[in-house]
Amino acid sequence: MAKDHLKVIAQPDQQVPVGSHKQRKRKVQVTWYLFLIPSFLGILLFLVYPIFESFRLSFYQSNGTIEKFIGLQNFQTVLTSQPFWNSVWNTFYIGIFQIAIAVPLGFIFASLINSTPKGKNFFKVIYFLPNVTSIVAAAMIFAFVLHPEMGIVNYALEAVGLPTSKWLSDPSSSKWAVILLAVWHWIGFIIIICLANLQAISPEMYEAAKIDGASGFQQWLFITIPNMGGTFAFLLITGWIGALQRFNEVYVLGGPSGSPARSIQTMGAFIYERGFTGFEFGIASAATYIMFMIILVFTFINLKVSKMKL
Template sequence: MSDIMPKVNTNVSLPVKKKSKNNYVWYIFLLPTFLGIALFMAYPIFESLRLSFYRSNGMIETFTGLDNFRRVLTSGPFWNSVWNTFFIGIFQILITIPLGFIFASLINTVSRGKNFFKVIYFLPNVTSIVAAAMIFAFVLHPDMGIMNYFLAKIGLPTPMWLSDPSTSKWAVILLAVWHWIGFVIIIFLANLQSISTEMYEAARIDGASGFQQWLYITIPCMKGTFAFLLITGWIGALQRFNEVYVLGGPNGSPARSIQTMGAFIYERGFTGFEFGIASAATYIMFMIILFFTFINLKISKIKL
């Protein structure tokens, strides 16, 4: 039988495909992307780091070492901007994430019209924040605004929203919640629909009510989503600039009550032409964001 079977030559070597020189052409197509990253991201980062050690007005530079960092850390307006940033960010997150989760849970129970509610709630998020801030400036106008009109109709006091330091922060919080809540609802909905229905069926068989299922199944399964939204919300809140600039200018009027860290950096850099101070403040803000992101990751027990 072995004599009949043909012998296979195992020593035959397969031809090795040589790498064509034409393959290097593809790297040329990647070159514009790498150039863009180097020019518009890497260079500004390192140039800002360099400027943080100089006293610079854009034309004349004098090396000052760590003096810019000292001046920022001992500046009253800077710490005021830090307070405003945290105040607005904390209340935005405390309102938006729980409220978005409740709305998402309610929408998830609807048998018809889910896509309609998704679109309605997500529309503010696709709106430009600058346009939204301009609209809110009109909505919150003390005399012609819609908000005070309805408050007066139901007999409530009508605040001077953007003209009073005690209410201006809440005006920004209202805008932030309105603009961000659609994104929160969509993220929660996507994860709610990924929870296995078998868990709910088993809970119903055991006699669990709808509220108990939501409390003991839905909420624990959404732990990762809560952590994700908390981290992204913090990062976005600590970098807030556009809406406060539109509503209160670079100095966060009235009385710097809504000036954030981003607005402080803009004011010092492009209004006061203190680019060294602005660069130092930028890196201090970066360290603050990095620190709180690390804390959030530790609390959430998410591994990097």
């Protein structure tokens, strides 16, 4: 009995059949794929389907219920529409000045924060707060702050003897009201991105520059700025994409027509006006794809200028 018991103990462990192991692994994989199905269906329903449906509608005259195939006529209508080209001009005007002001200003603030020995986290939070604020809520606050009669800005300008402005009531100044709002809302994001790159620059480069007698400004000019090229390229590309898609703030400040006198109507607002106010979904879809091509071209140009590969 003892010998038989020892033989049983000495026998190697029984191996699990290969087939059952593969079946168990396959069941686990199927389970994970089942969890992905709701997200996949959501992407198909709310992202992929609208893309193809809007492309189809761009070739139809449609009010949402009645459709008629008209070929490329919608594209011709959009490209010969004066309000559309006015919205393109407004979009580029606001976008150019927003980027030209916000990126350099955000980089300067990031450099100052990075050189501060204490309180960096405090300044990060303070400057990033506008970015986490809802753009709709921020636009409503700006509409009150820039009110020509009750606004705080005009009150402050009048108190120091400077000329006031009608801001959102005047077509000549309404664009700058949107630019101020865009810069205020976006600059916190720029500061955080620039700070991340600034802290990644090797301290040895600055130490070598100090040994060579370079001043702090020379180090910033010849070491910091050249090492920020990739970050500047990223900010320019994302800034342009966001600027060309601008809608929320101009809708709150001026409605779908971009009042006063369509002075702040952007391409996004033009698409909304034609689609959901005029019920011209074919024209709105065609304008959407024209805007997409404009964004694609400018993204390609930015990548080439920044010497980045697609």
